[in-house]
Amino acid sequence: MINIAVLGCGTVGSxxxxxxxxxxxxxxKKAGQELDLKYILDVRDFPDSLYADRFVKDFNVILNDDSVSIVVEVIGGLEPAHEYTRACLERGKSVVTSNKELVAQYGAELLDIAHSRHVNYLFEASVGGGIPIIRPLHMCLAANRIEEIAGILNGTTNFILTKxxxxxxxxxxxxxxxxxxxxAERNPADDVEGKDACRKICILASLAFGSHVYPRDVYAEGITRITQEDVAYAAGCGSVIKLIGRAKRGVNGAPITAMVTPxxxxHDSQLGNVDDVFNGILVRGDATGDVVFYGKGAGKYPTASAVVGDVIECAKATDTSPSLRWEKSNGGNVAPxxxxxTAMYLRCRSFESNSLEDAVELFGKVKALSRDGKPSNEAAFITPAATEREIxxxxxxxxxxGVSILSKIRVLDY
Amino acid sequence: MINIAVLGCGTVGSxxxxxxxxxxxxxxKKAGQELDLKYILDVRDFPDSLYADRFVKDFNVILNDDSVSIVVEVIGGLEPAHEYTRACLERGKSVVTSNKELVAQYGAELLDIAHSRHVNYLFEASVGGGIPIIRPLHMCLAANRIEEIAGILNGTTNFILTKxxxxxxxxxxxxxxxxxxxxAERNPADDVEGKDACRKICILASLAFGSHVYPRDVYAEGITRITQEDVAYAAGCGSVIKLIGRAKRGVNGAPITAMVTPxxxxHDSQLGNVDDVFNGILVRGDATGDVVFYGKGAGKYPTASAVVGDVIECAKATDTSPSLRWEKSNGGNVAPxxxxxTAMYLRCRSFESNSLEDAVELFGKVKALSRDGKPSNEAAFITPAATEREIxxxxxxxxxxGVSILSKIRVLDY
Incomplete structure (x- = not known):
């Protein structure tokens, strides 16, 4: 018999x-033994719950109960999730989480503690909701050198862009x-400003490249400045605009490139075709080539099923993933x-008749774009690839x- | 130190x-210990190989060497692969394979032997080449009830259809x-007649639904009869034609539906967008909804990387997957x-002017299709959903x- 505790009874917890x-x-049957969900921790009361007798408000009840060997942390946010997770791992309890903020910030540290106590810290649900991505990345691609990861990692922004x-x-x-x-939440900042996607690409990059990538080191730009004009220009050249989190191995051990940007x-690519609240994650390996994982990246049941899958994994064996770790870093692992x-789409105003020629001179051979109803003082084009410093x-x-730059959006070839 | 042997030095083996x-x-590093590839079994000579000293021609050298604990079977076909795999598992060696024919025919038996000897029989490379699908299906989706699987499982036919x-x-x-x-091979029958895809859907269905689905029980139809006219009608209604292997859980324990058909x-769906030699596999779970896995389904290095990933898994722990099994069956598990x-596309000749009305009467409310250059004695339409018996x-x-039916292709809504 294995006893489980769930910390937090919000959307994912319930x-x-x-x-x-x-x-x-x-x-x-899958775990090979009896399971019980002994405690649910929440500060609120749930008198009408079928499981009212399992609710507790004091975390120490769970921490001090040695019969609880698996703890599900779905509180979200950094504290007290961080403190509780540390404490559980140090007491030899495996922890399963969907908390991307915590893994992105403290993953290396928490995985080290788990390793030293011979227990699991699993976080399949932290990226891609119900899409299996962490375990395939870690296990099935063990024989690959991962060169690059690029994904639509946030369903809210993808829904908005699709609309x-x-x-x-x-x-x-x-x-x-x-x-x-x-x-979208009432305060949608984490989604629309790219912070949520940033945490997720940090987790994927840390796992793929072996050293902790911190959110503070990753340039993240949201979608709040995307206009109807940009949409028209993109559609006119067979493209869509997606919020893409990506991470790319540096050449010969150079720092990785990691960023989140529209x-x-x-439109016809594997990522361009991911619409609505769906996520899509492309992994480029040296042997496999491109592999893409697609599905619902959020939602109560997709995320909960990923959490429960990890719980089964913990029930079957602790300490099964000694290689599911990455090293701490000082942040020098990410290039500025x-x-x-990158190639860059630029939309400009107050262009004089000869200004496109000026642009050609400044950027090299640009590709001019058009849209219905384009004012005569507007121009849009795609630059050749160059460093962002040069651009x-x-x-x-x-x-x-005297030219105003109204929009500036990276152009990717996934 | 773990010693490995590779049986068969063809494309995948090399x-x-x-x-x-x-x-x-x-x-x-990932396996946590030293690894050596001690033997390569092949009947041919490879005098110029860098690893010429590792080649052997007698399987018994490998079988009787107790220092070899992991055997990679990439011979292909049923015999001697079956005999060798049995013998290795019975001697307590884990076996890793890309041999879909063998897993589709003898999977239940070989997994039973592996289980009884506490070793692994792993076959990630047997479906989807380098795409992680067996392990995600088995592990990450542990908390889901799989309702349905549908996939483009054969790259050769997908290349042909794309062209x-x-x-x-x-x-x-x-x-x-x-x-x-x-x-495509010189004798392309296994691919173009749907046999290869059939073996793969049998493996996926066996794993998802827990009882062995044999290729002989699964209706398989290839793509040899698809014409340019069918392509024109499909394109005219926003569709593409794909060779789809699918398996669907029966309602209330009824037999499963499993078949391979064009x-x-x-065109805009997640499977319709999978082109060229790529594979795409859709898994529908009760909690996750639809999850799609996409990538190169064949090829030397994608397949080899999946095999090597399984080897690492074996090196880390034997007997880690007691639940990676399914029961033997007598074939009654698949519905006729x-x-x-299904809805059905039909293309007919010698249609009289009133024949579409006859068709409406026979099939219910059909959807008429058109194409450029349609002869006056040709008609094409899609029937409403009905049992194939009724159709x-x-x-x-x-x-x-007096109407000739020239083409008959199922219409799916993935």
Whole structure:
């Protein structure tokens, strides 16, 4: 008999409780032994819950109960999740989480503690919701050198961008719809400013490249400045705009490139085709080539099922993943944004008749774009690939010529 | 130190040897111990190989060497692969394979032997080449009830169909190109007649639904009869034709539906968007919803990397997957083709002016299709969903009215 405790009974936590009791019999068969969900920790009261007798408010009840060997941390946020996770791991309890903020910030430390205590710290649900990505990345691709990861990692922003493309609405009205449908929170900053996607690419990059990538070192830009004009130009050249988190191995041990930005991607590509609240994650390995994982990246039951899958893993064996770790780092493992090499879409105003020629001179051979109803003083084009340092400098020169740069979006070839 | 032997040095086998020695250091780090590839079994001579001293021709040298604990079977085909695999497992050696024919035919038996000897029988490379699918299906989706699996499981036929759609060429000329490029074998029957895809859907269905699905019980239809006219009708209604292997859980414990057939799927769907030699596999779980795995389904290095990933798994722990098994069956676990409920595309000749009305009467409300250059005596339409028994009967009546049915392709809504 294995006893489990769930910390936090919010959306994901209550989903975990539901999935556990609904599938208890088959889960026990898969785990090879009896399972019980002994405690649910929450500060609130749930008098009407079927499982009211399992609720506790004092974390120490769980920590000090040696019969509890698996703890599910679905509180979210850094504290007290961090403190509770540390304490559980140090007491020899395996911990399973969907808390991307915690893993992105303290993953290396918590995995070290888990390793030293011969228990598991598993976090499949922290990236891609119900899409299996952490374990395939870690295990199935063990024989690959991962060169690059690029993904649509946030369903809320993908829903908003999909609406903007399909229906031509503004960012604000698409956001309002997402909030109405429950896809976006009342304070949507973490999603629309790219912070959520940033945490997820940090976790994937840390795992793929072996050294901790901290959110503070990763340039993250959201989608709040994407306009209907940008959408029209992108559609006009067979592209869509997606919020892409990506991480790329540096050449010969150089620092990795990691960032979260909106980007033009071809409509027909494997990522361009990921719409609505879905996520898609592309992993490029030296032997496998491109592998893409697609599915619902969030939601109560997809996320809960990923958590429960990890619980089964813990029930079957602790200490099964000694290689599921990465080293601490001082942040020097991520190259500065300015070193990134990219093609760039630029939309400008107050262009004189000869200004596109000026742009050609500044950027090299640009590709001019068009849209219906383009004012005569607007121009949009895609630059050839260059470092962002070079592009920034050329943009500055353009502005010195009296040109306003209205939009600046990276162009990727996934 | 763990010693490994590779049985068979063909395309996949030589890829395994290459990947092993190229990545030996990182593989040892992941496995947590030293690894050596002690033997390579092949009937041929490889005097110029870098590893010539490791080649043996007598299987018993490997079988009787107790220092060899992991055997990679990449011979292919049923015999002697079956005999060798049995013998190795019975001697307590873990076996890793890419041999889909063997797993599809003898999986339940071989997994039983592996279980009784506390060793692994792993076959990630048998489906989807380098795409992680067996382990995610088995482990990450442990907390899901799998309802349905549908996939483009054969890269050769997908390449041929993609060429037919993009360039309007015939099946024969697309096949000739695939052969010229090395994507199709000189005898392409296993691919183009759906046998290869059938073995793969049998493995996925056995794993997902827990009882062995044998290839002989699964209706498999290839792509040899797909014409340029069918391609034109499909394109005209926003569809593509893909060779889809699928398996669906029966309602309330009824037998599963499993078959391999060409099918109309929407061009914009996650499967419709999988082109060229790529594979795509959709898994529908009760909690996760649809999850799709995409990548190169074949090829020397993608397949070899999946094999080597399984070798690492064996090196880390034997007996880690007691739940990676399914029960033997007598074949009653698969419903007859006639019970399958589907919409059907039909293309007919010698249609009189009122024949579409006859068709409406026979099939219910059909959707008429058109194409450029349609002869006046040709008609094509999609029937409403019905059992194949009902559709067969209606087709027979249509033929009795003097109508020839030229094409009959299932229409799916993935």
């Amino acid at each position: 989903g975990v409780v539901d999935v556990f009791f609904k599938n208890k019999e088959s889960l026990e 903007m493309f399909r229906e031509g609405v503004t960012f604000d009205s698409a956001l309002a719809l997402a909030q109405k449908l429950g896809y 980007a033009f991607v071809s 944004r300015e070193d990134n090499v 920034d400098a050329a943009c500055k020169k353009l502005e010195e010529k | 890829g395994v040897v290459d990947v092993f020695f190229k990545n030996k250091e990182s593989l040892e 037919m759609f993009r360039e309007g060429v015939t099946f024969d000329s697309a096949l000739a190109l695939a052969q010229k490029l090395g994507y 099918a109309f799927v929407s 083709r006639e019970d399958n409920v 067969d009967a209606a087709c027979k009546k249509l033929e009795e009215k």
